Amino acid sequence: MKMQLRLRLVGSVAVLSIAWVLAPAQAQVAPPILPGISVEIADILQMPDTRGQGSEDSRVSANVARINFLREIPGSPGEWIVNDLRGQVYRVDPATQQATTFLNVGDEFSRFIIGPGGLSTGLITVELHPEFLSNGKFYTIHEESASGNPGTPDFQAVGNAGNLASGQHGVVIEWTANDPTAATFSGTHRELMRIAQPSGNLHNLGDIGFNPLAQPGDADYGMMYLAGGDAGYDSEGKGSKQARVTSSIFGKLLRIDPLGSNSANGQYGIPADNPYAGDGDSGTLDEIYAMGFRNLHRIGWDLETGLFIGTDIGQSHVEEVNLLRNGGDYGWDFTEGTFGRGGATLPRDTEGVTFPAAQYDHADGSAIAGGFVYRGAMIPELVGKFVYGDIVNGRLFYSDVDEMIAAEGDSSITTTATVYELFLTQDGAATTLNDLVLDKLGIPTLPRNRHDLRFGQTSDGELYVITKQDGMIRQLVGDGLVGDYNGDGLVDAADYTVWRDTSGQTGAGLAADGDGDGEVDSDDYGVWASAYGSGGSTSRSESVPEPAGVLAALLASAATLMRRRASR
Incomplete structure (x- = not known):
């Protein structure tokens, strides 16, 4: 939902506080997902079309290739x-x-x-x-x-x-x-x-x-x-x-x-x-x-540390990333994530169960697609991050491996590593897996609203993104310039100015429409803020807008959004 500002907004504490105030009243079992870095994604190949070979589940029968x-x-x-x-x-x-x-x-x-x-x-x-x-x-x-x-x-x-x-x-x-x-x-x-x-x-x-x-x-x-x-x-x-x-x-x-x-x-x-x-x-x-x-759906090893990682698809509330240990008991069906089955808080003296290293809840997705720890050379900012996503909605996430290990060793069973959203660009323009799949298929909406996301990794540590819906294999290949609203190759204060001056506008091809949804709004501010300093800028210049100015602009934008929705 557009008003879930907690997913995208970063910057000052004040801005984040406003974001959570404006978010809808929706129960959140796990901590909110924070905005992360942007990377470029490139098409590699489309696998052969294998549709029509049997009586399949209607959720997947439209998949071009069930890779x-x-x-x-x-x-x-x-x-x-x-x-x-x-x-x-x-x-x-x-x-x-x-x-x-x-x-x-x-x-x-x-x-x-x-x-x-x-x-x-x-x-x-x-x-x-x-x-x-x-x-x-x-x-x-x-x-x-x-x-x-x-x-x-x-x-x-x-x-x-x-x-x-x-x-x-x-x-x-x-x-x-x-x-x-x-x-x-x-x-x-x-x-x-x-x-x-x-x-x-x-x-x-x-x-x-x-x-x-x-x-x-x-x-x-x-x-x-x-x-x-x-x-x-x-x-x-x-x-x-x-x-x-x-x-x-x-x-x-x-x-x-x-x-x-x-x-x-x-x-x-x-x-x-x-x-x-x-x-x-x-x-x-x-x-x-x-x-x-x-449903321990995927398992894999960190190519550098040998850390053994598995992803367990949840039932009602939580999707889990687990560090797999010899003799470990991961709790199902007594536990789901760091909670009891059904979402209740576990007693403090719970023992004998290994809790997840990272988790996200069903406000953000419904079935975890297990991934790999990035150890490639093309995306330095992603090295040491476990990259994963959601099978159904196609969102990409990552968590820091060191933080995952620290979370496992923490005596508090509620401690898990932070989950960040991984944003995408293609040819330097902001995009999403949803946009890429729809464009490849040439259709307006996804069958059953499923991306059927999977991941692959090669021995050089590089990562591949697989979507069954269009039968495509794509690769994460480098930094994107999400948030570069003025197109000068830097994400800096000048791009904030473009966002500020066009906030509230709707239509196609808007320069500051960072998430590509046809509106320049608070989410696009979050895209800019999460990418600030990328594209070769090594330091934040003195022209960065003051927090008070940013907050004022954000409040104005949020008010515009609320008025616009109230009038619909």
């Missing part, structure tokens, strides 16, 4: 593997903008499904073994219909598990390519793990990861992490709760050795240093690394 992961091939910088939930695995050369179908998983399994209903169906993910170029091994998770399926599940929910003949099976497959460099897959595959999901297509296994910093000989080298959710048992009341039950596979982060064989089914190994592997209790699952997740 879920972008993985760089280990040891081969500049070459990617990208999967589409509709079954395709592509080898991608971004330099030539070529995407070649490497494998169609849907063609290999007769019970492969991409619907109906739900979002956790299809080819969920693809990940390559660290030694892919020598051993040809890569891994996928896909969904199959349970009805009539001859496969025997290795795992099912505990307690009231439902009818195992209904719902879905989540299947983890190891593939071995005869020639890892070939454009098209030929080789073999075998099943590592099969999970019965009678509650349906909710919050199932969603990500596979290998620690990119682990080296041969390290205990973590070649160990596979599998991130999952509660399958709807805890969140939707589909049956007995699972997420904090150590005999259940649901709501857990798993760690296995895909090349081992000491698991119950003999198809993979159990690392001896997993938290329950040596407890002598046959009732605990040795595969568990951490627990208490509603």
